[in-house]
Amino acid sequence: MPLDSREFxxxxxxxxxxxxxxxxxxFWAYR
Structure with a gap:
């Protein structure tokens, strides 16, 4: 399946x- 560069x-x-x-x-949850 080829990858569409625009979609990528x-x-x-x-x-x-x-x-x-x-x-x-x-980071904020476990600091």
Whole structure:
């Protein structure tokens, strides 16, 4: 299944933001 670069460019920042949000949540919850 070929990867659509346009879709990838839209999905990739969303994954980074979600991972960063989870990391921040853990940081504030367990600091």
């Amino acid at each position: 460019q839209e999905q990739f920042p969303a994954m980074i933001n979600a991972r960063a949000l989870i990391s921040c949540t853990y």
